Amino acid sequence: MTTVKQNLARSAGLADSDTARLDTEILLGHILGRPRTWLYTWPEYELSEAEQVEFDALFERRNNGEPVAHLTGTREFWSLPLKVDPSTLIPRPETELLVETALELCPQETLRALDLGTGTGAIALALASEKPGWRIVAAEKSAEAVALAEENRRALKLDKVQILRSDWFAQIPPQQFDLILSNPPYIDAADPHLEEGDVRFEPRLALVAAREGLADIEWIAQKSIEYLRPAGWLIVEHGWQQAEAVREIFAAAGLNSIESRKDYSGWERLTIGRK
Ligand SMILES: C[S@@+](CC[C@H](N)C(=O)[O-])C[C@H]1O[C@@H](n2cnc3c(N)ncnc32)[C@H](O)[C@@H]1O
Known part of the structure; x- marks a missing residue:
């Protein structure tokens, strides 16, 4: 199981973005249905397997350059x-x-x-x-x-x-x-x-x-x-x-x-x- 904090730390490896940390927060918040501030209140929250699979997929697409707005749809x-x-x-x-x-x-x-x-x-x-x-x-x-x-x-x-x-x-x-x-x-x-x-x-x-x-x-x-x-x-x-x-x-x-x-x-x- 991976925590919110561990997933946020992956932003360092996000290519092709000068807003890597923000992008990661938005995508993780989107998957969890939570505002970005929640991620800092609950850094030890462990993602379910389904949440992790969804986040990994979006993170990968962002890594390939897709706009964050296309990934969240808003x-x-x-x-x-x-x-x-x-x-x-x-x-x-x-x-x-x-x-x-x-x-x-x-x-x-x-x-x-x-x-x-x-x-x-x-x-x-x-x-x-x-x-x-x-x-x-x-x-x-x-x-x-x-x-x-x-x-x-x-x-x-x-x-x-x-x-x-x-x-x-x-x-x-x-x-x-x-x-x-x-x-x-x-x-x-x-x-x-x-x-x-x-x-x-x-x-x-x-x-x-x-x-x-x-x-x-x-x-x-x-x-x-x-x-x-x-x-x-x-x-x-x-x-x-x-x-x-x-x-x-x-x-x-x-x-x-x-x-x-x-x-x-x-x-x-x-x-x-x-x-
Ligand atoms: C720069 S975008 C602006 C979209 C929106 N107004 C905004 O500010 O976010 C230009 C828009 O013009 C539309 N467009 C391009 N050629 C057009 C045309 N001949 N007649 C009407 N709309 C056109 C595009 O499909 C696109 O949605």
Whole structure:
């Protein structure tokens, strides 16, 4: 029989992770159905044979590079527990800046918003949890991701979010939104980072865009003009080296009040513009 403490000590042997100890704690807590703090209260707890077999399997998969969120099936975003799977991006903490910016630019209690490329539903569901009066359309191209977002929406009982399958604006009937948001794919296909870490297990559809990663942002900016009401906002997340190019794209699309915002590390990671 092996104890919690002995299993945690195995983190030292976990390859390919700079968060080895944390990863091991999360996986062990997941198998035992306990919060991480419990592991330190009960270090001498002996795992049953079934628990040990399950933990060994997850530990091995983590050792082969699979993201922790895929192994546990969940990731927290904006304090919401979201189900995740390999059909779309695992929500990233930096995307919370997009949610914060939307709430700052749009303080009103009623509004119509569109989240393009919703993935797990992270952005749309975070906004709906803050603003029960907002009506939010969340569009996504991948059928599997649409099902995942719908599952998250139901679990969180956020009825004002409508999730639909659409290739960007293609299946969205003409209408006027006060706010359009997107964290679209923006990585260049030749970027070597695609071969490192968690992104190796995420779909290219969620990550990669043509023309040095800018093609989808350009399409979204151009079409947004048709779908924004006058003075409505567009907010787009992008790579840390893309801010200047995105500002140019926004200007060429006819948007005003264009500005890029920095994340907590000081990188310009999103750009806003107004019709
Ligand atoms: C970077 S991920 C963002 C997911 C989620 N919004 C988030 O922030 O965690 C981009 C998402 O856009 C979706 N996507 C890619 N191309 C699309 C298209 N043409 N139309 C709609 N969604 C698309 C992908 O499937 C993926 O879910």
